[in-house]
Amino acid sequence: MRESKLWALHLFSGAALVVLLGVHMVVQHYPTILSWLGWVEDDVRGFASVAARGASAGWSVIYVLLLGFALYHGLYGLRRILHEIWYSPAATRAVDAAVVVVGLVVFVYGLVAVFQAIPLGGAS
């Protein structure tokens, strides 16, 4: 894939992270803003609230998107730095392969964590 496409996705993921992290920060850490929006919850970081969000399909989608975009954005940035430090063709291929493998492994692990929360939420 051409570098321009990877870079464009990097920009897009950055913009998406602003939105997704904004949602995360407001819900988790700014109850005042939530109350302005008419969402009053006693303890948004309590077990019941977290489990309920984990059981929600909408929240699961947000978590998966946040996981994917954050992983891509961070690993792309790391890859660019590593390419500048280790610039030989062999090192370039090795860094690309390592980034893909690490990204996939962490993404799958994250998916498992997200979807394991659904029965947890359902049980609550």
Place this chain on the structure above:
Amino acid sequence: MARVLERRATGERATGAPAGAGGPIEAGAVVTLRVARFDPERDVAMRWQTYQVPYTPGMTVLDALIAVKERQDGSLAFRSSCRMGVCGSCGMLVNGKPRLTCQTQVSELGTHLEVAPLPNHDVIKDLVPDLSGTFERHRKVHPYIIRPAADEAEMRAPTREFAQTPEEMERYLQFAYCLKCSLCVAACPTAATDPLFLGPQALAQAYRYIADSRDAGWEVRADAVDGVHGVFSCHLAGACSEACPKGVDPALGIQLLKRSLLTGPPHAEPAPVIGPRPVVPEDPARPRPKAPPPTV
């Protein structure tokens, strides 16, 4: 301690010699030159040598170096040619900044000068950088007008003109002033860490040609610059634009090149051939004129 060069100058200043304050210098004042010396046949590390030359009004840094070479040390090696800021061969690191020494007045910098070879280049000897890497990277972006295959005969034996409006020329004109002096490469922080980076000179020239309305070489140049060590390695430090002695803005060219790669080429079709067709029938016995080779 002198820094080991390993044939690649880094631009690190040796002892923090005073950068000097610009301003009027009285005739008869003495200019102190700390000059980096490196002979690949004898030295393993750069060393510094100090010379003193009498100041004369209008003296450039190149004049001071020539005075040293003519009267004090004939072994000092540096490169220069036109002495008027056109050929781009006398680029050196003067008081920590890449400059054309023929354009740099001593009075701009004061009486204490520190002169070293251009960073991010191998050193051939003393103040002579090896510019072959810059020229190789320049070649990689196909720095010449590429026409569609249908125009091959016209390119081989030109008979007419290619249309271009003044506005179309403005899109690339500033980038066409590039001297290939490599000062921008010397200033580039990415080139300092990644020797495979195409660099500001080549990337700005890639944009210069894709922005040219006569050009049809978008695909081949996109292939050349859209790689791991290509245009997206630029950190946008802007040091290249600061360093350019001709006012070219390579950082702008790089940004426009990035935009083109994301949104498409600046023009859809290359400008057509215009003008009257030759009315004189070709004489098969007459030798056909040869098109000049593309300049690099």
